[in-house]
Amino acid sequence: MTLTELRYIIALQETGHFGKAADNCFVSQPTLSVAVKKLEEELGVCLFERSRGQVTCTPIGEKIVNQARYVLEQSERIRELAQLGIDPLGSPLALGAIHTVGPYLFPRVIPEVRALAPQMPLYIEENMTANLRERLRSGKLDAIIIALPFNEPEVVTQTLYEEPFVVLLPAEHPLSQLSTIAAEQLFQENVLLLGEGHCFRDQVLAACPGLQQHLARSDRLTQSVVEGSSLETLKHMVASGMGISVLPQSAAEVAPYGKGVLCTRPLSGPSAMRSVALAWRASFPRHQALDVIGTAVRRATTPTSTLAAE
Secondary structure, X not given: OOHHHHHHHHHHHHHOOHHHHHHHHOOOHHHHHHHHHHHXXXXXXXXXXXXXXXXXXXHHHHHXXXXXXXXXXXXXHHHHHHHHHHOOOOXXXXXXXXXXXXXXXXXXXXXXXXXXXXXXXXXXXXXXXXXXXXXXXXXXXXXXXXEOOOOOOOEEEEEEEEEEEEEEEEOOOHHHHOOOEOHHHHOOOOEEEEOOOOHHHHHHHHHOOOHHHHHHHOOOOOOOEEEEOOHHHHXXXXXXXXXXXXXXXXXXXXXXXXXXXXXXXXXXXXXXXEEEEEEEEOXXXXXXXXXXXXXXXXXXXXXXXEEOOO
């Protein structure tokens, strides 16, 4: 059984005439007749009732012709998939990012991707690192943007840029008089952090050694760690006077408040920054698509992000 024979029986069913079916398939009538007869012998059933000037499908022939159409449709799908291999920039890319990167990076990156690969739309997903890890491993995402360290078997990572941390505080706060703020100076403040499960929470605690232990020993009536569900929530709470927070610099810059409400100061210390990276399965074949994402991020340089060298 061949795809050509399936095309012949479809044409014969549609025209009801051997000569017309042969013309539609660009072959001679004897060639088509012999091929149809051969297929019937192979299957052991009669596909068509033949009469003078008229050919009609038998009941089983009708079912087989319908299945032949489905098979040919699927064979064309195989060609389409192969075409994607020829043009890796000609189909959507599923790209995930952690919550503390996506909302601030994508508005700058997507226009660059459109310019570099206009036929490659992005499926965008924002999630926690653990969920992105699982979805990357299962193939539901093609690549993810995460903060290092990120260790996963058979996954490749490429650093995109380094981003410093800043302290966000009300403009009238006493610490706003300083040019930089040390981690120890946070110990006497109400510090607003993301909730458990967010990797940025862990990065802040790592950048401020002793913060968690100090607060655990402190009088909860005067100081505490307040948790928020997103960086935007933390900014709103800082603006309301709830306390101060530590944010990646890209997030702190887009505060929706006017002048005189909030301000930022650099958080000092060698650990007061994060490395943002692109991660993908080592087996993922569309390397050109990944190059487009990396290039787009590098082109989306902001004054607050020092991009890694290419």
